[in-house]
Amino acid sequence: MVIRLKQLYNIVGEKVSIDYTIDDDRLKEVKGFTFSDPITVKGTVMNRAGIVSLKYSAGFTLHTCCDRCLIEFDRDYSFDFEHILVRSLSNDDDSDEYIVTETDEFDMDELVLTDCLLSLPSKMLCREDCKGLCPECGADLNQGGCDHNG
Numbered sequence: 001m002v003i004r005l006k007q008l009y010n011i012v013g014e015k016v017s018i019d020y021t022i023d024d025d026r027l028k029e030v031k032g033f034t035f036s037d038p039i040t041v042k043g044t045v046m047n048r049a050g051i052v053s054l055k056y057s058a059g060f061t062l063h064t065c066c067d068r069c070l071i072e073f074d075r076d077y078s079f080d081f082e083h084i085l086v087r088s089l090s091n092d093d094d095s096d097e098y099i100v101t102e103t104d105e106f107d108m109d110e111l112v113l114t115d116c117l118l119s120l121p122s123k124m125l126c127r128e129d130c131k132g133l134c135p136e137c138g139a140d141l142n143q144g145g146c147d148h149n150g
């Protein structure tokens with residue numbers, strides 16, 4: 001979704017609602033991740049006392065594979081994000097929190113994808129206490145023991 005920023009930057013109190021989905025065609029381009037559903041994005045961009053802040057939540061379902069037992073599963077995620085939009089950065093601004101918009105039209109898809117992927121856990125587990133596979137025979141230890149594991 002493209003957010004038109006001109007009025008948001010210029011008018012204190014200006015507010016734009018965000019409610020859209022990032023569809024499959026876009027998500028197919030994301031390497032290393034398979035989305036089962038489009039990403040739903042809901043939030044607002046608002047000029048509060050001259051500061052333009054973007055707050056949104058993103059929800060999606062990822063089709064993934066357990067790092068321990070290799071079973072495939074779908075998992076739902078939902079994350080909240082907040083950024084401050086600026087036309088340019090001064091030296092003492094912390095650049096992680098601030099998003100510099102080069103033009104008055106800001107396409108937020110890329111930001112949403114980056115935010116979401118960075119928020120995912122580094123290990124994908126089918127469940128917190130997944131026992132994984134036996135390194136000797138490959139048996140799924142969630143299904144019971146094998147000769148190498150009680």
Ligand SMILES: [Zn+2]
Binds near residue numbers: 067070125130131
């Ligand atoms: Zn597992």
Ligand SMILES: [Zn+2]
Binds near residue numbers: 138139
């Ligand atoms: Zn075994």
